[in-house]
Amino acid sequence: MTIRNLCLVFGVLAFSAGAALAGVEVGQPAPNFSLPDTNGQTHQLSQYKGKWVVLEWYQPDCPFVRKHYGSGNMQALQKEFTAKGVVWLSIDSSAPGQEGNYPADKLNEIASGQGVARTALLLDPDGKVGHAYGAKTTPDMYIINPEGKLVYEGAIDSKPTTAVADLKTATNYVKVALDDSMTGKSVSQTVTRPYGCSVKYAQ
Amino acid sequence: MNPLFPIRKLVTHCASLALCRASLALCRASLAPRPASLGLAIALLMTGTVISGRAQVVDGRQLVKAQLVADTQHIEPGQKFRLGVLYTIEPKWHIYWQYAGDAGIPTQIDWQLPPGFQAGPLQWPLPTREQEPGGLEVFDYNNEVLLFTEVQAPQQLPAGPIELAAKSNWLVCERQCVPGDAQLSLKLNDGAQGPANQDIFTKYSASVPKPGAPAGYSVSMKPSDSQMVVEFAGVPQGSRLDFFPVPPENVVLNHGKQAGNSVVLSVDGGAALDRLKGVAVVESNGKTDAFAVELQPGGQPAANVGGVSTDLVGVLQAVAFALIGGLILNVMPCVLPVISLKIFGFVSEAGERPDKAFKLALVFSAGILGCFAVLAAIVTFFRAIGAQVGWGFQFQDYRFVLAIACLVFAFALNLFGVFELTVSARATGGLAKLAAGGGYGGAFFQGAFATILATPCTAPFLGTASAFAFTQPAWATFLIFFSIGIGMALPYLLLAVQPKWLRYLPKPGEWMVRLKQLLGFLLLATLLWLSWIVGRLRGVDGMVELGGLLLIIGLLAWIKGSFWTPVSSVRSRVLAAMSMVAVLVVAIGSYLFVTAPSGLSWQAFSQQSLDKALQSGRPVFVDFTADWCITCKANERFALDTSAVREAFAQNQVVVLRADWTHGDPEITQILKEHGRAGVPMYLFYPGGKDHPPVVLPELISSQTVLDAMKTGSKTVADARKAS
Numbered sequence: 001m002t003i004r005n006l007c008l009v010f011g012v013l014a015f016s017a018g019a020a021l022a023g024v025e026v027g028q029p030a031p032n033f034s035l036p037d038t039n040g041q042t043h044q045l046s047q048y049k050g051k052w053v054v055l056e057w058y059q060p061d062c063p064f065v066r067k068h069y070g071s072g073n074m075q076a077l078q079k080e081f082t083a084k085g086v087v088w089l090s091i092d093s094s095a096p097g098q099e100g101n102y103p104a105d106k107l108n109e110i111a112s113g114q115g116v117a118r119t120a121l122l123l124d125p126d127g128k129v130g131h132a133y134g135a136k137t138t139p140d141m142y143i144i145n146p147e148g149k150l151v152y153e154g155a156i157d158s159k160p161t162t163a164v165a166d167l168k169t170a171t172n173y174v175k176v177a178l179d180d181s182m183t184g185k186s187v188s189q190t191v192t193r194p195y196g197c198s199v200k201y202a203q
Numbered sequence: 204m205n206p207l208f209p210i211r212k213l214v215t216h217c218a219s220l221a222l223c224r225a226s227l228a229l230c231r232a233s234l235a236p237r238p239a240s241l242g243l244a245i246a247l248l249m250t251g252t253v254i255s256g257r258a259q260v261v262d263g264r265q266l267v268k269a270q271l272v273a274d275t276q277h278i279e280p281g282q283k284f285r286l287g288v289l290y291t292i293e294p295k296w297h298i299y300w301q302y303a304g305d306a307g308i309p310t311q312i313d314w315q316l317p318p319g320f321q322a323g324p325l326q327w328p329l330p331t332r333e334q335e336p337g338g339l340e341v342f343d344y345n346n347e348v349l350l351f352t353e354v355q356a357p358q359q360l361p362a363g364p365i366e367l368a369a370k371s372n373w374l375v376c377e378r379q380c381v382p383g384d385a386q387l388s389l390k391l392n393d394g395a396q397g398p399a400n401q402d403i404f405t406k407y408s409a410s411v412p413k414p415g416a417p418a419g420y421s422v423s424m425k426p427s428d429s430q431m432v433v434e435f436a437g438v439p440q441g442s443r444l445d446f447f448p449v450p451p452e453n454v455v456l457n458h459g460k461q462a463g464n465s466v467v468l469s470v471d472g473g474a475a476l477d478r479l480k481g482v483a484v485v486e487s488n489g490k491t492d493a494f495a496v497e498l499q500p501g502g503q504p505a506a507n508v509g510g511v512s513t514d515l516v517g518v519l520q521a522v523a524f525a526l527i528g529g530l531i532l533n534v535m536p537c538v539l540p541v542i543s544l545k546i547f548g549f550v551s552e553a554g555e556r557p558d559k560a561f562k563l564a565l566v567f568s569a570g571i572l573g574c575f576a577v578l579a580a581i582v583t584f585f586r587a588i589g590a591q592v593g594w595g596f597q598f599q600d601y602r603f604v605l606a607i608a609c610l611v612f613a614f615a616l617n618l619f620g621v622f623e624l625t626v627s628a629r630a631t632g633g634l635a636k637l638a639a640g641g642g643y644g645g646a647f648f649q650g651a652f653a654t655i656l657a658t659p660c661t662a663p664f665l666g667t668a669s670a671f672a673f674t675q676p677a678w679a680t681f682l683i684f685f686s687i688g689i690g691m692a693l694p695y696l697l698l699a700v701q702p703k704w705l706r707y708l709p710k711p712g713e714w715m716v717r718l719k720q721l722l723g724f725l726l727l728a729t730l731l732w733l734s735w736i737v738g739r740l741r742g743v744d745g746m747v748e749l750g751g752l753l754l755i756i757g758l759l760a761w762i763k764g765s766f767w768t769p770v771s772s773v774r775s776r777v778l779a780a781m782s783m784v785a786v787l788v789v790a791i792g793s794y795l796f797v798t799a800p801s802g803l804s805w806q807a808f809s810q811q812s813l814d815k816a817l818q819s820g821r822p823v824f825v826d827f828t829a830d831w832c833i834t835c836k837a838n839e840r841f842a843l844d845t846s847a848v849r850e851a852f853a854q855n856q857v858v859v860l861r862a863d864w865t866h867g868d869p870e871i872t873q874i875l876k877e878h879g880r881a882g883v884p885m886y887l888f889y890p891g892g893k894d895h896p897p898v899v900l901p902e903l904i905s906s907q908t909v910l911d912a913m914k915t916g917s918k919t920v921a922d923a924r925k926a927s
Contacts, residue, residue: 063374063382095336099379127337136305136339154453160308161372162382192453197380198306201337 024133026153026190030144033129035091037120038104038111045144048087052182054174055142057135057199058090058121059100060110063162064196065138069114071164074139074156078117081178088118093130095202100138101125127201137196141174145181152177154192266293266375271367271387272349274404276395280360285404286322287351288312288371288387290344296377297343300330302449304341308374308382312350315368319357326351328410329482329493332445340458342447349407364393397866405742412482412493419676422483424498430469431479433498437676438464442487449480521679522686528664529690538657538691539711545649546698546705557700563646564699568692570650575688576681582669583677601740603673605749608733611726612753613760614663618723620716621757622764624662654691667726755790759783801839802849808862810870816858820892822916824857824909827875827885829864834902835884842904851910855917890916895923 024030030053034044045053056074059065068074078088092107094100102110107121124130133142133153143152152174159170177187268291275284290298290310299307314322327350330342354367368388375381416422425432433446446459446466454476459466470476478499485492532538545567553560617624654661668687672680698704730753738746766779806812808825816823826843828835842848852859862871864883875885878899886900890913898912 061379063380098336131337154455162308162374163372189453191455193450193455194306195308196306197376198335198339198341199337200378201335201339203336 035122062197098200140194160195300342445484525686529687567650574654579684615726808860823889891920
């Protein structure tokens with residue numbers, strides 16, 4: 001009995017340690033990072049202290065990402081909130097040789113064709129930042145407040161499908177969380193289950 | 204003992220009713236399949252499918268083919284049948300389970316059924332837990348999977364074909380993800396009769412997690428801060444444990460990790476859940492048990508989804524039946540007459556001190572309990588040994604069910620009086636010596652002795668109870684056996700205090716034998732249920748195997764009971780032993796002969812496969828046969844599957860087709876008619892391609908007939924070629 005309990009305690013401890021390594025928690029400071037964007041410029045999270053920041057995990061070939069870009073849904077959201085001073089950072093964590101890992105020029109070409117309104121598209125081919133945040137899917141969304149704390153993590157909206165028709169009836173969690181938190185209200189849904197393709201980390 | 208002997212013979216059998224009930228309660232507690240599906244199991248079989256669906260093509264490969272399938276071709280009003288979507292998935296790609304894991308989307312099916320049809324919940328076979336790059340984990344299916352449901356047809360069905368439809372959406376991923384969907388439909392009642400797609404429905408039903416923990420296992424959830432600790436009890440040591448969660452919407456769970464006998468899960472960025480639905484998986488000795496549970500903190504599984512587990516109520520029920528069973532053991536022919544003798548003994552030994560009579564009875568009872576403890580220990584011991592070497596003492600293991608079925612049948616024959624069990628004098632001699640002493644020590648061994656002497660009467664019930672006890676954890680086994688012992692000891696305790704009550708004991712008589720035989724039928728009813736389980740696990744062949752086994756056991760028991768009794772001569776016994784060995788040799792020989800795989804590489808016949816074979820220009824031999832046609836089977840075994848024919852076929856590169864008419868395939872009926880035959884067997888030999896008519900062989904063939912037909916055929920072909 002005691003030995004079994006001991007095993008259990010060790011198991012729980014080992015597991016907690018593992019869990020702590022991956023991912024972030026709402027209410028806690030968001031981990032800092034430094035990544036180049038598609039134009040060669042480096043962005044640090046800490047440089048945006050005092051501003052609202054949205055992190056959007058992105059991979060152009062994922063059908064879930066295509067749903068939101070092909071319909072213009074994501075661009076509309078980017079436009080609305082960058083206009084309000086929000087910093088919108090898209091992050092591509094696809095490893096070399098994996099789907100969605102493109103040279104910067106190609107990514108810029110895709111972006112200009114789609115009329116994106118993000119602040120920057122950051123390149124994270126070794127997946128370091130993806131792992132630090134525990135990003136699992138594309139899209140996977142994070143909202144960071146001006147104090148640098150995480151206020152939302154999870155899905156873009158409430159309809160986990162690839163069908164554009166579902167956008168009309170879906171609740172956009174990111175918009176709701178941004179609207180609420182930027183007007184001083186508490187965010188009702190701080191964590192949701194992200195949906196999409198898996199982030200294409202290195203094998 | 205002498206005057207008691209005939210009565211002892213009588214006594215044996217009454218205990219059975221309560222004991223059987225105890226054992227049935229035990230097995231009820233341990234078996235998930237519900238009898239409600241019995242009718243369904245018998246009714247199943249058939250085929251009829253229509254494929255439609257938007258192709259989802261990457262690099263020229265269609266990634267997922269979806270097909271709507273039913274387990275029948277024809278539905279009767281009010282019938283329950285199974286309807287499913289069969290997904291054939293490109294190698295290395297996968298589609299997702301009801302909880303996809305870190306990424307992906309659960310596969311979705313919307314049934315579109317005509318008015319009045321009702322579909323049940325979707326059944327999900329056990330998925331695999333797959334690692335993706337970057338430490339992501341998903342629950343998915345590879346290669347092929349059937350997601351299905353049970354559909355209830357309305358009481359009134361329109362005449363003519365019935366069209367069922369479904370829309371399915373899925374996401375299929377490998378290194379990239381591609382969404383797919385299909386609009387599927389299927390026409391039933393279109394003329395065809397009979398079952399369909401039995402193989403796939405059987406295969407995938409078997410891998411759907413059973414509701415509730417199987418007997419002997421239990422799963423509970425303990426909250427530990429923010430984590431949910433899913434604890435497994437009763438599982439074999441060193442089992443690999445897993446828990447596939449089905450979390451509520453928008454809850455993200457971290458990957459479950461095994462720690463000792465637990466799997467630890469936690470909610471990503473949130474408090475622990477107060478309820479956890481999911482599938483518990485126990486892998487031990489190459490065997491996987493998966494069962495659906497809904498857990499609540501505090502230990503007891505929250506209302507198991509439809510199943511029964513070894514819960515407190517179940518065990519209490521089994522204990523109550525065991526007590527009654529033990530009590531009934533006392534009216535068995537070998538026990539009943541002993542009671543009054545014992546009581547008189549205690550009373551006279553106690554003399555003027557009535558409390559001593561009670562104390563003696565108490566010690567005597569301890570002796571009875573001692574015997575039952577030994578029995579429980581033996582069961583537990585063998586169960587532990589069995590678990591070590593990988594035997595699963597579970598109703599999911601058909602070998603275990605076969606063994607129990609044989610045991611139950613043998614005991615039923617014993618109750619009918621086909622053969623008797625006898626306790627060897629040598630084995631009981633030592634105990635008898637110990638029991639001969641007076642005082643408390645003597646009383647203890649008298650209790651043990653009485654229990655063993657009663658075995659010829661009690662074995663059928665104790666044996667059956669022991670067999671079912673194999674599926675129970677040790678503590679339940681001991682509890683139930685002790686309850687039987689207490690039940691058996693109860694009259695001694697009561698009567699030692701109140702010897703006057705002896706007159707209320709029923710009188711031994713012929714009624715005991717009749718009761719014993721009646722109880723035999725109860726065991727046969729149990730056998731019916733066991734054969735149904737074998738049928739579910741192994742199909743028709745398994746049930747026939749069971750029937751064959753029982754036949755042999757019956758024959759052996761009859762030989763033993765008739766020619767090898769305590770009064771038979773040595774010569775009779777030797778002959779009996781030799782006949783028994785002969786029966787076994789013949790039985791094993793016939794089994795091997797019947798089940799030997801065919802040495803010919805048969806292909807399934809259809810007009811299409813025949814045309815294709817003929818186009819190749821090679822000679823073709825077609826065997827028109829059916830499972831129920833004994834002549835066909837004999838021909839195949841003795842004429843076709845012989846070395847001479849095999850060699851001739853191989854030399855001439857003959858394509859061998861088998862046309863199976865078991866279910867009356869209309870295409871085959873048509874060809875039989877064309878050759879003037881009303882049924883099978885029929886054998887056609889096409890000597891050379893399309894241009895030459897086939898040689899029709901007679902119904903009864905030998906190897907020589909086949910070789911001759913081949914010769915005649917090739918000669919006509921050669922002549923024709925010469926002439927042209």
